Amino acid sequence: MSRRPDRRRLGVPDVTTLETLAVELAEELPHSDITQLAHACRKGEPGLRSLEAHAAGTAVRGACRRLRSHLAGGADQGYAAGLLMGAAQARLRYRSRHHAEVVWTGPASGVQTSRLTSAVVTELIASARKELLLVSFAAFPPASLTAALGSAAARGVEVTLLLEQPDDNPKFRGGVTFPAIPAVRWNWPLGKREPGAALHAKIIVVDRQVALVGSANLTSHAFEKNLECGILLRGPEHALAIVGHLDSLREAGVLTALG
Template sequence: MSDRLPMLLAALGKRLPSERLTTLQQQLHQADGPADEGFHRWAAAQQAAGLAFQLTEMRIAWQQEAPQLPGSALALSLGAVAAAREDTEDEPTELVVSGPTSPAIPVRLTSSVAVDVIRSAREALVIASFAAFGIHEIVSELRAAAARGVHTDLLLEESTSAVRAFGSLGSRVQVWHPTDTSARRSLHAKVIAADRHTALLGSANLTGRALRDNIEVGVILRGSHVGRLVDHLRWLTRPETGLLQAQ
């Protein structure tokens, strides 16, 4: 028997937050087998980035490798994955600040953390910022990341001309702007996500003052939450959402 079905179930168990995993288990409990039409329709209707495809792959492997198993057996397997995940909690978040530091709690400075996160990427970076300028060190790190084969998506607010800060990178990065250029919706997120393992979230834009001098706060996020954050940001860039467009 191939191990593809267990691997696909494990991937779903790691990806989905607890409430979504519970919903999947409930749907599987109602499925007699891989050909169950109700489960097929539910799986095809899932909107999260790549989830419908992931569920289809799981259903195909189920049909090919263990068609005799009822959905309740797969639901039980997912329950075991969820229990194991609870036993290995994600690494705790760390606090990050710009500007003055206090003796209240140990923190790291935004400027150095931003560089560390970019350097930790081996495959992909997803970066979002409302404004960007005066960030020569960040641009240098992105150029170095591109040289080692890292693909970078920059989600930037067009009204602030943030893209100018990255002009020297040319085709080394992919830039995305909101399709809605009215004041009703701005791209206000500030994120640097490396692969699916580490992300810097905070109030600081990618500007020299925000990274060093302004009073800003943020956190370093690690573990499964990063993957879900990356999935959301990449979903924003999908053509069918109509939310962001490539420059």
């Protein structure tokens, strides 16, 4: 019967906690962020401090601080980088075999079953090649989301936005968002809805292949602070059904084009 080697006898620190952290980060963050963290780890604590100083997302900055504490405690920087990349690759394989994932924003628990909303949305937008559909009630987006949508539009992705509008809902308090992004903009006119009705769906569909459906609006609070839950559905069946339903409403005049 084989035994796991004693790390202390091999001169390698006991990094069970670091291994757990690598798995947690791979579940929460997009692959591109894990790659940055691994590269920073190879440079040791100075590399992580530099990444923390320049990272836009709070999740990446928090990961830098947690990883720094392990390196300060004696963990090998090359081993830490390898753990991160190995966990990230394992997570990619897992996602390729599973068609539904739970996505959360909010406090962490002892049950690690999901990924962060901000990471999933960023990854989805970055993966788009042909078209993006975003539906939301409120839209006060973080700068990172606006930048990601701008990059998608710049590479030729057709962006369609269906957002609640003050003119269509007297109780809605919000302005026009993403003004600099070239997009097809739809609305649900006041005259086409029941009194008091709100455009309350929160949906992102990528290339009619992947859909994220949940409670999170396109806001900084929904991505980083609130308690939010969504389901990420891979495969065209559900994505096509969502797009088909909204296309049908637009063709019937229930949804109309803005501008």
